[in-house]
Amino acid sequence: MNFDDTPQEAAFRAEARKWVEANAPKEYEAELSQASLGRITLKKGDMVEVGKAWQKKKADAGWACLSWPKEYGGRGATPIEKVIWQQEEGVYGKLTQPFQIGEGMCGPTVMAFGNEDDKRRRLPKLASGEEIWCQLFSEPAGGSDVAGLRTRAERDGDDWIVNGQKIWTSGAHYADWGLLITRTDPNVPKHKGLTMFFLDMKSKGVEVKPIKQANGMQEFNEVYFTDVRIPDSQRLGNVGDGWNVSLTTLMNERMSIGSRLATGFPEIFAFCSELMTDDGLAIDDSAVRSKLADWAVKSSGLKYTAYRSLSALSRGERPGPENSIGKLVAGTMVQDIAAFAMDLQGAAGVITDPAAADAAGRFQAMWLGSPGMRIAGGTDEILRNIIAERVLGLPGDIRVDKDVPFNKIPTKGR
Amino acid sequence: MNFEFSDDQKQLRDQARRFLAEKCPPKTVRAVLEGKEAYDKALWKGLAEMGFLGVAIPEEFGGTGAGHLELCVIAEEMGRALAPVPFSSTVYLAAEALMLAGSDAQKQKWLPKIASGEAIGTLALFEGTGNPSAKAVKLTAANGVLNGVKKPVADGAIADFAIVAARTGTSGRETDIALYLVDLKGGGVEAKTLTNLDPSRNQAELTFKDCKAEPLGAASEGWSILSRVLDRAAVLLAFEQVGGADRALEMGRDYALDRIAFGRPIGSFQAVKHILADMYVAATLARSNCYYGAWALSTNAGELPEAAATARISATQAFQHCAKQNIQVHGGMGFTWEFDCHLYYRRSNALALSLGSLSYWEDQLIERMRKKNAA
Numbered sequence: 072m073n074f075d076d077t078p079q080e081a082a083f084r085a086e087a088r089k090w091v092e093a094n095a096p097k098e099y100e101a102e103l104s105q106a107s108l109g110r111i112t113l114k115k116g117d118m119v120e121v122g123k124a125w126q127k128k129k130a131d132a133g134w135a136c137l138s139w140p141k142e143y144g145g146r147g148a149t150p151i152e153k154v155i156w157q158q159e160e161g162v163y164g165k166l167t168q169p170f171q172i173g174e175g176m177c178g179p180t181v182m183a184f185g186n187e188d189d190k191r192r193r194l195p196k197l198a199s200g201e202e203i204w205c206q207l208f209s210e211p212a213g214g215s216d217v218a219g220l221r222t223r224a225e226r227d228g229d230d231w232i233v234n235g236q237k238i239w240t241s242g243a244h245y246a247d248w249g250l251l252i253t254r255t256d257p258n259v260p261k262h263k264g265l266t267m268f269f270l271d272m273k274s275k276g277v278e279v280k281p282i283k284q285a286n287g288m289q290e291f292n293e294v295y296f297t298d299v300r301i302p303d304s305q306r307l308g309n310v311g312d313g314w315n316v317s318l319t320t321l322m323n324e325r326m327s328i329g330s331r332l333a334t335g336f337p338e339i340f341a342f343c344s345e346l347m348t349d350d351g352l353a354i355d356d357s358a359v360r361s362k363l364a365d366w367a368v369k370s371s372g373l374k375y376t377a378y379r380s381l382s383a384l385s386r387g388e389r390p391g392p393e394n395s396i397g398k399l400v401a402g403t404m405v406q407d408i409a410a411f412a413m414d415l416q417g418a419a420g421v422i423t424d425p426a427a428a429d430a431a432g433r434f435q436a437m438w439l440g441s442p443g444m445r446i447a448g449g450t451d452e453i454l455r456n457i458i459a460e461r462v463l464g465l466p467g468d469i470r471v472d473k474d475v476p477f478n479k480i481p482t483k484g485r
Numbered sequence: 486m487n488f489e490f491s492d493d494q495k496q497l498r499d500q501a502r503r504f505l506a507e508k509c510p511p512k513t514v515r516a517v518l519e520g521k522e523a524y525d526k527a528l529w530k531g532l533a534e535m536g537f538l539g540v541a542i543p544e545e546f547g548g549t550g551a552g553h554l555e556l557c558v559i560a561e562e563m564g565r566a567l568a569p570v571p572f573s574s575t576v577y578l579a580a581e582a583l584m585l586a587g588s589d590a591q592k593q594k595w596l597p598k599i600a601s602g603e604a605i606g607t608l609a610l611f612e613g614t615g616n617p618s619a620k621a622v623k624l625t626a627a628n629g630v631l632n633g634v635k636k637p638v639a640d641g642a643i644a645d646f647a648i649v650a651a652r653t654g655t656s657g658r659e660t661d662i663a664l665y666l667v668d669l670k671g672g673g674v675e676a677k678t679l680t681n682l683d684p685s686r687n688q689a690e691l692t693f694k695d696c697k698a699e700p701l702g703a704a705s706e707g708w709s710i711l712s713r714v715l716d717r718a719a720v721l722l723a724f725e726q727v728g729g730a731d732r733a734l735e736m737g738r739d740y741a742l743d744r745i746a747f748g749r750p751i752g753s754f755q756a757v758k759h760i761l762a763d764m765y766v767a768a769t770l771a772r773s774n775c776y777y778g779a780w781a782l783s784t785n786a787g788e789l790p791e792a793a794a795t796a797r798i799s800a801t802q803a804f805q806h807c808a809k810q811n812i813q814v815h816g817g818m819g820f821t822w823e824f825d826c827h828l829y830y831r832r833s834n835a836l837a838l839s840l841g842s843l844s845y846w847e848d849q850l851i852e853r854m855r856k857k858n859a860a
């Protein structure tokens with residue numbers, strides 16, 4: 072049992088470190104280091120533009136989309152090499168945020184189901200950050216129940232005509248291409264009538280509207296489709312096979328281990344270490360210690376759980392199911408930590424003005440944003456279902472709409 | 486990165502699991518729990534024959550010399566099986582104290598007997614209510630003679646020898662505390678079994694009256710040795726707790742698959758699934774933290790104090806949570822004497838309270854993290 076690299080891994084790490092050291096945009100290092108949770112804004116530049124420049128530089132030197140084949144703009148690297156790269160890229164990895172959905176979900180789906188021409192045309196530009204992709208799955212009527220989606224695609228000669236609405240689409244306002252799942256047959260049960268496409272987000276009839284969230288920020292969009300034409304050549308997989316295609320997309324999402332989840336623990340530990348109360352430092356209070364210790368072991372447990380998965384990757388094996396706990400644990404932790412930090416601040420905990428609030432208002436911002444963490448990318452409840460069914464082998468829920476034609480499923484509660 | 490047990494260690498785990506499945510089924514645990522004997526002597530002998538008692542004891546002292554990672558593997562299996570034997574007292578506490586601080590003669594005398602199953606050892610630290618603290622040690626040592634009362638002492642009524650924490654001065658410093666080795670069969674000690682939460686393990690009160698004892702380690706270093714022993718034992722006990730947590734989770738999962746109510750397996754209800762998913766989360770976090778502890782223990786890393794507290798807290802939480810929720814998943818049957826759920830429930834709390842309780846280790850962890858950050 073050790074934390075050491077193999078000789079090959081060490082050589083790869085040294086090469087990556089040397090390149091990052093020589094090429095990273097150091098002028099943003101401080102700002103990127105401080106940003107821990109939520110969307111990052113840069114004072115001296117536009118996040119997407121700075122990100123694109125960094126991604127292009129990486130792609131030119133062979134450090135973009137590392138696990139992809141070289142002919143599609145990648146490096147053909149092993150999974151463990153990809154993780155080592157992420158460790159060495161460090162804070163600059165935060166600049167890759169606009170490209171992560173493309174690299175982790177859209178790209179692999181196009182790679183698995185697209186035709187060779189499209190793969191060679193689109194994927195290298197995705198890898199180099201010249202073209203940004205978004206994923207158009209969720210709908211107002213299909214959140215956790217993705218297969219309940221209602222956006223229609225109807226055949227018209229060599230094209231499809233799309234009408235409907237998507238929601239919670241990250242980056243739709245700057246995306247060039249989108250991965251779109253639609254309903255092509257409402258007369259069959261819901262999982263059977265879906266078809267996947269990709270489309271140019273500049274197509275006529277596509278309208279993107281930002282969503283103002285409960286915390287006042289705008290990180291997601293609604294996307295409306297009005298008679299949008301998509302050539303049949305941009306269909307991914309067979310007609311009616313969209314659900315299976317989407318599983319490939321989501322499977323790739325779950326395989327990404329390297330990304331470190333924010334828990335809020337370093338922030339609350341630092342805050343309690345410095346906060347002076349009438350009875351002395353907060354961290355000397357036994358009730359505070361008990362809470363800190365609980366979060367410390369959860370945070371450490373997540374870290375070493377990821378290390379176990381990395382060990383499997385390092386041996387060339389598939390990681391076990393242990394990594395499925397990450398977001399479930401981290402989401403609640405962030406919310407609880409933020410609430411506790413504000414409790415320690417007493418009446419002043421209500422202040423959000425960065426100039427006047429404790430810790431520049433970071434816990435208030437964390438608290439306002441934290442409900443989203445427990446919902447986006449699978450709610451806590453869906454994640455528990457996944458653990459129960461796929462890890463522990465418990466039976467699936469009884470699905471009352473399973474064998475019912477989609478257009479016969481009730482749409483109103485009462 | 487290789488943050489995983491080796492293939493040899495996994496084979497050892499399989500071997501231990503098979504051995505315990507055969508020699509330590511629930512009815513063996515129940516025999517001790519119901520007072521038929523103080524511990525399972527046949528199992529103890531079998532563990533010695535398998536080499537499990539001496540897995541971390543060097544060959545020159547009668548062990549197999551395999552190491553502490555191997556001991557972690559065995560500990561997890563002992564926890565899974567709720568083995569009703571004085572394994573933790575003898576192996577994690579007494580043997581570790583001897584290996585850390587014993588003289589060559591003391592090691593020669595006791596370690597081979599531990600490995601062969603001839604001697605049961607324990608640590609006599611607590612004197613009533615409270616967590617590990619130098620101030621709480623009142624039992625006195627003067628001229629190699631001990632006077633005072635220790636309780637609870639795990640496996641105290643069945644042990645052959647004990648490592649005893651004793652007060653040698655009144656300066657108020659930790660250096661007042663020294664460790665002594667006492668042959669419990671040599672007179673001067675009276676042992677009284679105390680009924681306890683988990684009768685599958687012995688708890689006793691030991692009364693020392695002008696009891697002859699020999700020093701273990703330097704007189705002024707007693708507390709510092711003891712702290713190191715507790716850290717090492719915390720990692721090993723955490724593996725037992727993770728073994729117990731995993732087994733309780735499996736029991737709950739299996740029952741949820743078999744039990745039908747409202748015309749369907751209860752495991753198909755989300756309310757039940759979510760209980761089991763949360764048990765899995767707790768057990769997984771604890772296992773990962775235990776691996777960190779195992780790494781620190783086996784390499785004598787500077788991180789051991791922090792890693793030990795982390796593993797201990799996480800494993801205590803996981804075993805208590807899983808044992809408690811396993812009963813809930815079982816419903817009424819889980820609250821019967823007949824079902825095994827209460828064996829895990831009892832053991833989960835008995836282990837949580839030994840070696841210092843959860844609040845003690847929480848305090849220790851934050852103190853240790855602060856020191857590291859300050860340094």
